[in-house]
Amino acid sequence: xxxxxxxxxxxHIQFLNCLPIYWGLMRSASxxxxxxxxxxxxxxxxxxxxxxxDIGPISLVEYLRHADELLLLPDIAVGSDGPVLSVNLVSTxxxxxxxxxxxxLGSTSRTGVLLAQLLLADRYGAEPEYFRTPPDLSQMLxxxxxxxxxxxxxxxxxYEAPKAGLTVTDLAQEWKDWTGLPMVFAVWAVRKDFAAAxxxxxxxxxxxxxxxxxxxxxxxxxVAEATSRWEPFDAATLAGYFRALDFSLGDRQxxxxxxxxxRAAARxxxxxxxxxxxxxxxx
Amino acid sequence: xxxxxxxxxxxHIQFLNCLPIYWGLMRSASxxxxxxxxxxxxxxxxxxxxxxxDIGPISLVEYLRHADELLLLPDIAVGSDGPVLSVNLVSTxxxxxxxxxxxxLGSTSRTGVLLAQLLLADRYGAEPEYFRTPPDLSQMLxxxxxxxxxxxxxxxxxYEAPKAGLTVTDLAQEWKDWTGLPMVFAVWAVRKDFAAAxxxxxxxxxxxxxxxxxxxxxxxxxVAEATSRWEPFDAATLAGYFRALDFSLGDRQxxxxxxxxxRAAARxxxxxxxxxxxxxxxx
Numbered sequence: 023x024x025x026x027x028x029x030x031x032x033x034h035i036q037f038l039n040c041l042p043i044y045w046g047l048m049r050s051a052s053x054x055x056x057x058x059x060x061x062x063x064x065x066x067x068x069x070x071x072x073x074x075x076d077i078g079p080i081s082l083v084e085y086l087r088h089a090d091e092l093l094l095l096p097d098i099a100v101g102s103d104g105p106v107l108s109v110n111l112v113s114t115x116x117x118x119x120x121x122x123x124x125x126x127l128g129s130t131s132r133t134g135v136l137l138a139q140l141l142l143a144d145r146y147g148a149e150p151e152y153f154r155t156p157p158d159l160s161q162m163l164x165x166x167x168x169x170x171x172x173x174x175x176x177x178x179x180x181y182e183a184p185k186a187g188l189t190v191t192d193l194a195q196e197w198k199d200w201t202g203l204p205m206v207f208a209v210w211a212v213r214k215d216f217a218a219a220x221x222x223x224x225x226x227x228x229x230x231x232x233x234x235x236x237x238x239x240x241x242x243x244x245v246a247e248a249t250s251r252w253e254p255f256d257a258a259t260l261a262g263y264f265r266a267l268d269f270s271l272g273d274r275q276x277x278x279x280x281x282x283x284x285r286a287a288a289r290x291x292x293x294x295x296x297x298x299x300x301x302x303x304x305x
Numbered sequence: 306x307x308x309x310x311x312x313x314x315x316x317h318i319q320f321l322n323c324l325p326i327y328w329g330l331m332r333s334a335s336x337x338x339x340x341x342x343x344x345x346x347x348x349x350x351x352x353x354x355x356x357x358x359d360i361g362p363i364s365l366v367e368y369l370r371h372a373d374e375l376l377l378l379p380d381i382a383v384g385s386d387g388p389v390l391s392v393n394l395v396s397t398x399x400x401x402x403x404x405x406x407x408x409x410l411g412s413t414s415r416t417g418v419l420l421a422q423l424l425l426a427d428r429y430g431a432e433p434e435y436f437r438t439p440p441d442l443s444q445m446l447x448x449x450x451x452x453x454x455x456x457x458x459x460x461x462x463x464y465e466a467p468k469a470g471l472t473v474t475d476l477a478q479e480w481k482d483w484t485g486l487p488m489v490f491a492v493w494a495v496r497k498d499f500a501a502a503x504x505x506x507x508x509x510x511x512x513x514x515x516x517x518x519x520x521x522x523x524x525x526x527x528v529a530e531a532t533s534r535w536e537p538f539d540a541a542t543l544a545g546y547f548r549a550l551d552f553s554l555g556d557r558q559x560x561x562x563x564x565x566x567x568r569a570a571a572r573x574x575x576x577x578x579x580x581x582x583x584x585x586x587x588x
Contacts, residue, residue, distance in 0.1 A: 027535050041337075048331045054324075054531050248337050252310055 030216070030223045032056040033066040033078025035208070037173055038253065039100050039108065040079065042264050045245045046234025056227060063208070064130050076216040077227050079208045083132040085300075086283050086292040092211040093303040095228050098235060099271040101278070103204035106194035107266045109134045110176040111142075112159060112183045113168035117191060118146040120168050125150035128157030129172035133207045133282075137193050138170045140285055145200050159183065177255065177263060203278035204268055209300075217303050225305050235269050276300070313499070313506045315339040316349040316361025318491070320456055321536065322383050322391065323362065325547050328528045329517025339510060346491070347413050359499040360510050362491045366415040368583075369566050369575040375494040376586040378511050381518060382554040384561070386487035389477035390549045392417045393459040394425075395442060395466045396451035400474060401429040408433035408451035411440030416490045417455040420476050423568055428483050442466065460538065460546060486561035487551055492583075500586050508588050518552050559583070 034044060044060075047053050059066070059075060067084040069075040071091070079100065085092060109131075113120060120142060127135050142148040155162055159179050162169035170193075171179050183190050194205040210231065217224050238245060246261035253260065268275065283295040317327060327343075330336050342349070342358060350367040352358040354374070362383070368375060392414075396403060403425060410418050425431040438445055442462050445452035453476075454462050466473045477488040493514065500507050521528060529544035536543065551558065566578040 027537065029535055045334070045337065048334055048336050051328070051331055051531065053331050053336075054328065055534065248334065251338065252312055254310060 029055060029057040030076045030220065030227055031074070032058050032227055033070060033075045034058050034060045035063050035066060035079050036060040037063070038177075038249070038260070038263065039173070039267055041249055042238035042242065042245050042267075043231065043234050043269065045241070045248075046236070046238035047230060049237050049241070050230065050233045052230035052234060055230065067132075070211065070213065073213060073215075076220075077212045077224065078210065080211050081131065081133045081208050082206055082279060082282060083136055083286070083292060085209050085211055086286065086295060089293075089295060089299060089301070091214055093214055093217050094271070094300050095210040095212060095231065096302055097271050098210045098231050098269060099206050099275060100208040101204050101206035101268045101275060102194045102266055103268050103274070104195055104198050105192040105266055106205065106207075107180055107192065107263050108173055108176045109137065109193045109207070110171050110179055111138055111168055111191040111193060112163070112171060112179050113189050113191070114163060115167055116189065117142055117168075118148055120146070120150045121148035123150050123168065124166040125152050125168040125170065126155045126162035126166040127152055127170045128155055128159075128162055128175060129170065131172040134172040134193065135170060136286055136291055137197060137205065137282070140289065141193060141196050141200065143289070144285065145196070163188070174254070177259075181259075197278075197282075201278065201281050203281055204275045206271070206275050206279045206282065209271065209279070212303055221305070224303055228303070228305070239269070312338060312340040313359045313503065313510055314357070315341050315510060316353060316358045317341050317343045318346050318349060318362050319343040320346070321460075321532070321543070321546065322456070322550055324532055325521035325525065325528050325550075326514065326517050326552070328524070328531075329519070329521035330513065332520050332524070333513065333516045335513035335517060338513065350415075353494065353496065356496060356498075359503075360495045360507065361493065363494050364414065364416045364491050365489055365562065365565060366419055366569070366575060368492050368494055369569065369578060372576075372578060372582060372584070374497055376497055376500050377554070377583050378493040378495065378514065379585055380554050381493045381514050381552060382489050382558060383491040384487055384489035384551045384558060385477040385549055386551050386557070387478055387481050388475040388549055389488065389490075390463055390475065390546050391457075391459045392420065392455050392476045392490070393462055394421055394451055394453055394474040394476060395446070395462050396472050396474070397446060398450055399472065400425055400451075401431055403429070403433045403451050404431035406433050406451065407449040408435050408453065409438045409445035409449040410435055410453045411438055411442075411445055411458060412453065412455035414455040417476065418453060419569055419574055420480060420488065420565070421453045423572065424476060424479050424483065426572070427568065428479070446471070457537070460542075464542075480561075484561070484564050486564055487558045489554070489558050489562045489565065492554065492562070495586055504588070507586055511586070511588070522552070
């Protein structure tokens with residue numbers, strides 16, 4: 023097979039938050055036209071930056087660190103405009119009272135963890151002692167007064183922690199209350215070199231994701247029903263979760279992205295977004 | 306997530322001959338219910354034998370070598386009842402004249418290569434000097450009088466070799482002429498330990514493959530059209546290829562499988578199939 027015929031190497035996050043997109047890719051038969059690599063967000067971040075993938079989701083923080091090599095696909099992201107349900111601070115005291123206290127980070131999710139640190143520092147004036155640990159809530163709270171949980175363990179904690187008298191803070195809702203803007207956790211990016219060499223393929227992949235998003239939004243209850251079979255959540259819980267997610271990247275989401283970039287850069291956590299950024303692929 | 310909720314790990318051959326099955330899995334949304342590992346036949350053979358996969362396709366020869374650990378899924382296989390188009394001996398002389406001559410094996414496909422050796426030895430009384438080499442036909446025939454090609458290079462050779470005055474022998478058609486039976490190249494198997502522990506999951510995966518087969522047979526022209534975009538063959542050629550393939554495993558195919566096992570065991574290439582074998586999973 024010649025190089026020209028190589029299918030674009032596209033990343034896909036194998037977690038619940040991207041499952042609706044996968045559903046849509048299947049249902050539109052778009053999987054035939056991509057070489058899909060399903061992996062953890064961390065692995066996909068690294069692969070896209072290393073050039074082992076051409077197109078794929080990347081956490082906002084990693085995108086900001088490599089914005090000069092990447093272009094964003096329009097209209098697709100993973101975020102929320104209000105509660106996201108799956109990015110939570112669970113604590114024995116209020117966020118403001120965590121200053122100087124131990125807080126366990128139960129995830130390698132770069133954007134979620136940075137969001138927690140940024141909110142605690144800048145909104146609540148709290149600088150806890152952070153340490154990393156596996157995402158086991160009761161273990162975490164044996165050694166800490168707060169626990170940052172992301173993904174499935176966060177979703178579980180949302181339903182279980184209040185019964186144990188713990189405070190659950192939805193960090194995307196906090197962000198919205200603070201800034202008035204949606205939170206964007208991951209974006210879809212294409213490597214600049216690939217976009218220059220294969221503009222037609224990038225457009226096709228973009229169209230596939232766009233169709234996929236439309237399909238999955240139209241069939242969310244069906245996705246939830248099919249997924250509940252394999253997840254420790256019932257169909258109604260999953261449908262509520264999928265509906266909390268915001269897969270769009272419109273003007274408000276871009277403002278949220280810029281605001282996060284500005285605040286994270288001010289803390290020295292990421293380089294500043296170039297003026298006029300983020301840079302999108304043009305078709 | 307508990308172990309009980311783990312999706313079954315299912316193998317899928319990422320070559321053209323299994324693409325219709327993948328299409329069917331997509332179209333029936335069955336991919337949501339499996340942890341699909343797409344890989345080369347060799348890697349999938351090893352993974353299933355090693356217990357890194359629960360269910361998947363396995364070359365007939367590898368199945369025969371590990372029949373005591375595996376159960377077959379009913380009604381699904383990859384083979385042909387006549388020409389298969391993609392398992393070819395290309396030679397400068399007739400098969401019988403290859404005795405003592407160099408023959409290049411351009412594939413690691415275990416069943417295809419053994420079929421070539423078995424036909425040459427037992428049907429034509431020819432024992433060539435075999436050597437392995439990359440599947441480049443003109444390179445192969447610089448050093449050999451015959452070349453065994455499997456998969457895409459074999460399909461290409463089928464259309465190009467006759468123009469160069471070479472003889473193309475379709476090894477599945479030869480098998481049919483010789484034995485009157487279909488040839489089976491790969492079967493779908495489940496590990497006995499997994500089948501005992503998760504009978505319900507095995508049934509569901511089996512049903513998914515059955516639905517997939519029905520769907521892909523009903524939509525073969527569409528599969529061929531969609532696939533031609535990425536392959537060095539046009540839609541009509543691909544449709545012809547997909548129609549040459551036999552995805553069934555009925556009484557005649559099982560007789561073909563037993564006949565191959567008997568002849569291969571007589572040569573000492575595989576252990577004998579146990580009496581009454583192959584052993585199927587029962588639902």
